[in-house]
Amino acid sequence: MNKRQAILDTAVRLFAAQGYEATTTLQIAREVGVTEPAVFYHFKNKESLFSVILEEALNVYLQHLDAVDIETSTPFASLELLIRIHFSIVAEIPERMSILLRTCPARLEDPQSTCTKVYRKARSTLKTMLGKILEKGMASGEFAQIEINASANMLIAMLNGLMRQQIAAMETLDGVESATIAFCKKSLTNPEKGTSRYVTASEVNA
Amino acid sequence: MNKRQAILDTAVRLFAAQGYEATTTLQIAREVGVTEPAVFYHFKNKESLFSVILEEALNVYLQHLDAVDIETSTPFASLELLIRIHFSIVAEIPERMSILLRTCPARLEDPQSTCTKVYRKARSTLKTMLGKILEKGMASGEFAQIEINASANMLIAMLNGLMRQQIAAMETLDGVESATIAFCKKSLTNPEKGTSRYVTASEVNA
Amino acid sequence: MNKRQAILDTAVRLFAAQGYEATTTLQIAREVGVTEPAVFYHFKNKESLFSVILEEALNVYLQHLDAVDIETSTPFASLELLIRIHFSIVAEIPERMSILLRTCPARLEDPQSTCTKVYRKARSTLKTMLGKILEKGMASGEFAQIEINASANMLIAMLNGLMRQQIAAMETLDGVESATIAFCKKSLTNPEKGTSRYVTASEVNA
């Protein structure tokens, strides 16, 4: 019924599978079962079709980030959720994330492109959150003292890299999510007072 | 004088600045100061021009990795060098790395593409090295016990993300390199010999 | 309220400002505040919209010509009025005249086009009037003896050119109207009764 949505869905599928450039508006139209001008009736041009997809993906991402309640959770719990989000969103909207992570890199040179805008918005939102989490953790003593800005940038790069890895999926990635969480926990958190104890390497192996 | 090299250099510059698709063979030819067919005399087609660039970048990367002497260095020193390499190579050959990291993502769907081959080779080499480093570190007691495969994958994703971040360079990235090294050090290494360190109960359970 | 008239008015404005080809039916509809098919409800097609405009302009023109009373006025007074009409009509309905004088030239090749029909009608009416005026003037001795047909054609071309000049209006045209009247007066009329005027030998020979 809703041709607009059908066009959008098909475009998502094709852009994800073949890339933006390799997908033609005619191909999209044919797969939807309409004529090419119908695509241009619903969307101003090919670019705008792409932009709509990107903005949808951004909205989903921002909604997920919104679910992280930095105020009431412990800092590391917030960070852990943040990490999990970056894994689950790829599983949830893989095609849109694939478009975001695969087609956009070629367009970041252009500051006017929707890609650049979406990246900036996503990055700045994430960075603000990471900043708050690290600050709160360091203030409460849960986290060790680190340089917030540089660490936040590093974590962003890491999360970004992890999403990309899932999309490329050149091999099975079992355990990467928990390895990441453990890795960050060990690096960031101070031992909990009163509940920690000395442990040797051999003991851990057991 | 060497037209082939001039074509290659110009192609690198333009592919990096505008992306592969947005760069035309005519544009390359004009900027070099030759005619379009001259490009096709030196290179079979546009794709092969791209492949040569990619392979050059891969070789530079592999040479850098080769410089890491896992046998004689301590595991963390090796890892640290590995991290530094991923920062310095972007500074060294920024255009080629930009092409690699920006144009390739759109092509990884195709298993025959040079991009895919280059990515696989780079990834597998890096993964092997990371595996050896982690193994050696855990064996010597320098590193805590972790799941090698998942951790290596995570580190690859992280290094990849860090290179991308440098290329996109949406903000100044001062201190990210040392933050990364510090972050990994804290997470991976056990307290130095003769001492012990705090471990949380949850970590032991994990 | 009268949608038909609103469409017509908007079409006049846009055709005059941008030309017929450059104006789309969608644009007309949007500026009127209706949908595109509404335009086609009121007018058979874009062409017919254009034709209606042209015929309106023709009617206004013919009405003005009708006001010239050749019988009761002196021949030159008639001619003067005719000249004034060709100046005032452009000021009166500038957009319609602009359409007539700018869009039509490209269509005169086609004998079926409304443009051609309108031009023929306007031209033949004007020519008949000029013929009568010249004839009457020569008969009464007010005008010098000239070749009626060729002179009428020349005067038509002149009037046409003057209207065009006003529409293009590449510079201020102060005084052109009176210069034209004076020019024609001097050329056409004999010295007033009872007097004679100078005539060159070559003129007599001609």
Add this chain to the structure above:
Amino acid sequence: MNKRQAILDTAVRLFAAQGYEATTTLQIAREVGVTEPAVFYHFKNKESLFSVILEEALNVYLQHLDAVDIETSTPFASLELLIRIHFSIVAEIPERMSILLRTCPARLEDPQSTCTKVYRKARSTLKTMLGKILEKGMASGEFAQIEINASANMLIAMLNGLMRQQIAAMETLDGVESATIAFCKKSLTNPEKGTSRYVTASEVNA
């Protein structure tokens, strides 16, 4: 042999016969016997093909104007030549003049268009010449005293209208050229001293 010229010639023919908008680049190519991209190899785009034609026409026009030697000829002889030029150029390059006079009117709204530039150049050159001629004639006593600027504008409009009339050629225009010259002569020139005499209307008829 010279495809570029063949394309240009065909474009001239088709633009003149059908107008710019109604002529497609594919049609031009087919009539020349090449493929469509060949047209774009020789000319940047359809517009530039049009511009080249226009500029050629302008050059021919300016060359003709150049042949008028205001310094050594008498003022009216110069004007007469100017009038004759506006008749003969239409006979000489009718297609190019047709394009100039039929396609351009629709484009004069755009100050950047080649049409506007060509019109301005042609008009200003002609106006300068007319100004000089009238001035010289009035200074020498050959011409009656008139307002130069307004009269020049009127003459431009007349010449323009006469060229248009020839192009449209809705009827045979025998005698219009000499009628125009006679008309201007009578209007502009004073009776020659010493050689003129009184003539009655009836005498002229004889």
Add this chain to the structure above:
DNA sequence: GATGAATGAGTGTTCATTCAT
């Protein structure tokens, strides 16, 4: 080695027009 000229196969896009509702 290099070029001028050309092309096949597309590309996104436009636009007047139609028709079921």
Add this chain to the structure above:
DNA sequence: TATGAATGAACACTCATTCAT
């Protein structure tokens, strides 16, 4: 009356690639 949706038929234009010279 009027519209939302759609379309047929084109359009200018691009680009990697080829080939005779």
